[in-house]
Amino acid sequence: xxxxxxxxxxxxxxxxxxxxxxxxxxxxxxxxxxxxxxxxxxxxxxxxxxxxxxxxxxxxxxxxxxxxxxxxxxxxxxxxxxxxxxxxxxxxxxxxxxxxxxxxxxxxxxxxxxxxxxxxxxxxxxxxxxxxxxxxxxxxxxxxxxxxxxxxxxxxxxxxxxxxxxxxxxxxxxxxxxxxxxxxxxxxxxxxxxxxxxxxxxxxxxxxxxxxxxxxxxxxxxxxxxxxxxxxxxxxxxxxxxxxxxxxxxxxxxxxxxxxxxxxxxxxxxxxxxxxxxxx
Numbered sequence: 295x296x297x298x299x300x301x302x303x304x305x306x307x308x309x310x311x312x313x314x315x316x317x318x319x320x321x322x323x324x325x326x327x328x329x330x331x332x333x334x335x336x337x338x339x340x341x342x343x344x345x346x347x348x349x350x351x352x353x354x355x356x357x358x359x360x361x362x363x364x365x366x367x368x369x370x371x372x373x374x375x376x377x378x379x380x381x382x383x384x385x386x387x388x389x390x391x392x393x394x395x396x397x398x399x400x401x402x403x404x405x406x407x408x409x410x411x412x413x414x415x416x417x418x419x420x421x422x423x424x425x426x427x428x429x430x431x432x433x434x435x436x437x438x439x440x441x442x443x444x445x446x447x448x449x450x451x452x453x454x455x456x457x458x459x460x461x462x463x464x465x466x467x468x469x470x471x472x473x474x475x476x477x478x479x480x481x482x483x484x485x486x487x488x489x490x491x492x493x494x495x496x497x498x499x500x501x502x503x504x505x506x507x508x509x510x511x512x513x514x515x516x517x518x519x520x521x522x523x524x525x526x527x528x529x530x531x532x533x534x535x536x537x538x539x540x541x542x543x544x545x546x547x548x549x550x551x552x553x554x555x556x557x558x559x560x561x562x563x564x565x566x567x568x569x570x571x572x573x574x
Contacts, residue, residue, distance in 0.1 A: 403506035427495035474545035478516030
């Protein structure tokens with residue numbers, strides 16, 4: 295049995311637990327049936343060992359459009375458990391983005407190999423991250439930190455709790471991965487306290503300072519860090535993007551061992567996908 299002193303200490307530790315927001319964004323229907331179990335175990339459950347956790351989901355509903363050649367099933371979306379859920383139809387989002395660009399007098403030009411579709415998808419991600427930021431802005435007094443993750447990411451490791459701890463006490467730094475730094479910083483997975491996170495997640499709002507440019511999407515993220523004098527720290531989170539057609543997108547997939555992805559990880563993923571792994 296717990297002594298009175300130990301019992302008081304035990305309950306006090308529960309009451310004083312920091313509260314963390316885990317935020318997912320994107321076309322959730324794209325691959326949530328393959329990622330939700332992984333994201334629950336590697337992020338949500340891992341964080342619950344030390345923190346109180348709320349889950350926010352922002353879902354881009356693609357109307358009747360095919361994604362990766364696959365018709366989307368919105369029934370899968372709610373496999374990912376959430377305390378707060380927001381959604382928008384992609385056609386509405388696109389109209390809002392067009393109005394926003396016109397208002398800001400921004401020409402959406404990027405690196406020469408970025409097609410019109412690539413640029414449109416980049417703008418949609420900026421919009422989605424901004425919606426995550428709006429949720430965090432409304433709840434700045436509630437959460438000590440947040441973990442933001444693309445809904446199509448399959449995570450090969452549990453989140454590094456020490457990085458979350460450091461982020462809570464560091465108002466000028468954000469953790470990202472190095473899975474695909476390209477010309478800047480890897481996007482789609484962030485750990486940070488709310489003030490710095492909100493600054494980079496709202497890139498959509500100050501897009502006139504980012505575009506046009508002749509660099510890639512990762513460069514825009516790095517540019518945002520520099521605009522706000524934020525420090526980029528690296529967290530050890532290897533991941534793959536899973537497409538609706540079950541293909542994996544991993545930058546430099548021929549050197550997976552260098553990214554912390556081993557054969558056992560891939561065999562486990564093959565069982566989830568129920569097919570041999572193919573790379574996009």
